Amino acid sequence: MSDFVLVAKTSEIPDPGQLLVEVGERLVVLIHAAGHWYALDDICTHDGGPLSEGPLDAQSGTIVCPRHGAKFDIRTGAALTMPATKPTMAHEVKIDGDQIFVRLRDG
Ligand code: FES
Numbered sequence: 708m709s710d711f712v713l714v715a716k717t718s719e720i721p722d723p724g725q726l727l728v729e730v731g732e733r734l735v736v737l738i739h740a741a742g743h744w745y746a747l748d749d750i751c752t753h754d755g756g757p758l759s760e761g762p763l764d765a766q767s768g769t770i771v772c773p774r775h776g777a778k779f780d781i782r783t784g785a786a787l788t789m790p791a792t793k794p795t796m797a798h799e800v801k802i803d804g805d806q807i808f809v810r811l812r813d814g
Contacts, residue, residue, distance in 0.1 A: 725737065
């Protein structure tokens with residue numbers, strides 16, 4: 708399993724808010740919503756749309772792909788609506804003081 712990587716400071720992302728970060732060679736969207744932190748691959752599983760550019764709905768815990776509107780669960784990466792049918796990868800987030808760390812899940 709990979710290590711936790713420092714990606715940002717908590718002050719950089721409002722609640723609700725999102726930020727595109729790099730973890731190794733991977734693009735990950737870091738999400739702050741309702742006091743919690745989440746990290747997903749910045750890839751819509753329909754056709755590769757950038758989830759970091761889509762609207763976040765902290766109330767329902769979803770983010771929408773800006774290309775064709777597929778909705779994903781920010782906690783699990785599950786695809787909730789068409790045209791996406793497969794989950795995007797959800798990664799582990801750890802907060803230490805004002806620092807945000809992400810550990811990539813394999814895959
Ligand atoms: S690329 Fe995301 S819905 Fe099509």
